[in-house]
Amino acid sequence: MNGSRRLPLGTAALTLTLLSVVLTGTAYAAKPVGSGKGASTEQTGGADKTGIYAAARIQYSGSVAKNGGTGNVTSSDVNWEPPPCWYAPYLGAKDFKKKMSKDIDSQMNAPGMGGHAGAALSELQRHYEDEYGWTDTPGYEDYNVENDGKGMFWAAVENPDEPDPLKRSSCNDLPFWVPNGQAPPPQYEQAITPEILAALAYQHMQLPDTKVTLAPEAITKVNLPTWAWLDKAVFDEVQATAAINAPGLNLQATTTAKPVSLKLEPGTEDAETYPASGECVINNDGSIGAPYAKGRADETPPCGLKYLRSSGNGTFKLQATITWDIAWEGTGGAGGDLPDGTFGNDQAVTVQEIQAVNR
Incomplete structure (x- = not known):
């Protein structure tokens, strides 16, 4: 299995910054919509007009806060926090290639993208096209399109209810491939799990008024x-x-x-x-x-x-x-x-x- 981890110090900050520009919306911070008690809400990065499946939706049901916002339950443990971000399925291989290729080409041709910025974008492109990797971060051949339909690229999703932008952006690994039916590699500790979903349900839970x-x-x-x-x-x-x-x-x-x-x-x-x-x-x-x-x-x-x-x-x-x-x-x-x-x-x-x- 190919996996993409953080870039080595020296190119990491620049390349990840460029990645956030290229993949606008990769680190989703979409607000949930709808909802009242007993209703269902969704938190999603959405799908584009062509129907590309982008950022797996989280659906809430049961007793959840109105408008999908944070509920009114307060943890008795001051050190407990809901997850600030997580990794979730983003796009299939062909759709990922289409988006990455288009956005990288657009950024490469933008003014001021020479020097280190252009080199970082070039490395990012090689990572997904030519199996160019760093240490334990092997790359992909042609965006892994030969396995399209057999898996998805996963990417970061920001918790929109986390007020600290540094925490929201702590999921800063490059998008990585996960075959269908398999769990992400263990090094991706923030990949979505039932436990993370339980914490999000806790965060959005609506408790009844306490009028004695x-x-x-x-x-x-x-x-x-x-x-x-x-x-x-x-x-x-x-x-x-x-x-x-x-x-x-x-x-x-x-x-x-x-x-x-x-x-x-x-x-x-x-x-x-x-x-x-x-x-x-x-x-x-x-x-x-x-x-x-x-x-x-x-x-x-x-x-x-x-x-x-x-x-x-x-x-x-x-x-x-x-x-x-x-x-x-x-x-x-x-x-x-x-x-x-x-x-x-x-x-x-x-x-x-x-x-x-x-x-």
């Missing part, structure tokens, strides 16, 4: 225990799926988030929480806390809080944050755990003094 039910609702009294709970009917596991399909490649991964606990933060230090940690664990039936009912006024709520002073003319911002246990399953039985995710909302709570009447 309170009793008393919205307006409570100083030193009066306020019950808080979430019913299982409105609080259940969430799934998002990312899939990629191309000639010889069909991968998918489903990421599942299961709620495990509710964290209450009263919005003021002058308050107590039940339990004292403010962390309400999930019940066996999937609910959190317990609904308040008549006759339970003297009981301590299993999940709730008590304000120790009035909110005056304003309100306290009660923050209710759910922690979600997140795992994934993918093609070929792959799977594993991802960092816990969190998502929370603020709720305005008015706290009044208990008025006493003297007679």
Whole structure:
């Protein structure tokens, strides 16, 4: 198998810069389109008007963020990051040759392309035409067209939701050939896999709003225990799926988030929480806390809080944050755990003094 790795120091920066000019769109950063909860979105470099298959589409389905943007789940692991880029099928051999030949010829004839710039382009052209390579980067004969239909050239795809351009461009290997049905060589660690798809599904997952039910609702009294709970009917596991399909490649991964606990933060230090940690664990039936009912006024709520002073003319911002246990399953039985995710909302709570009447 032929594979193309990074160029040696000295020609790498110039040649890769020229490559980005020649293969405009090779490192795709296309925004996903469409989508709402339960809908499907696509992230794609697109196909041109002739139908050339360019940059395998990633399709999202399940509970994904509106407009295909980044979801609202936040990883509890500050060191975890979704993939900034990856390698995916780009073009078949004949279409790759057509595009490369046309774009290289255009750049070679452009003003100012002499000297080192012209030499770098010439090396790039030889790499795909004459088997010219560097160290462990063997080249190709005539763009490998004798194997057209038996595989595809893979190229870099940028994650459009990664804000750091240096990270987005970290997939800087030249396009390389992968036969249909075979995995890319192991040195291409960022080649698309079910695990990468699972991380992208995590990134785009849309979690439900975390509005807890309170009793008393919205307006409570100083030193009066306020019950808080979430019913299982409105609080259940969430799934998002990312899939990629191309000639010889069909991968998918489903990421599942299961709620495990509710964290209450009263919005003021002058308050107590039940339990004292403010962390309400999930019940066996999937609910959190317990609904308040008549006759339970003297009981301590299993999940709730008590304000120790009035909110005056304003309100306290009660923050209710759910922690979600997140795992994934993918093609070929792959799977594993991802960092816990969190998502929370603020709720305005008015706290009044208990008025006493003297007679």
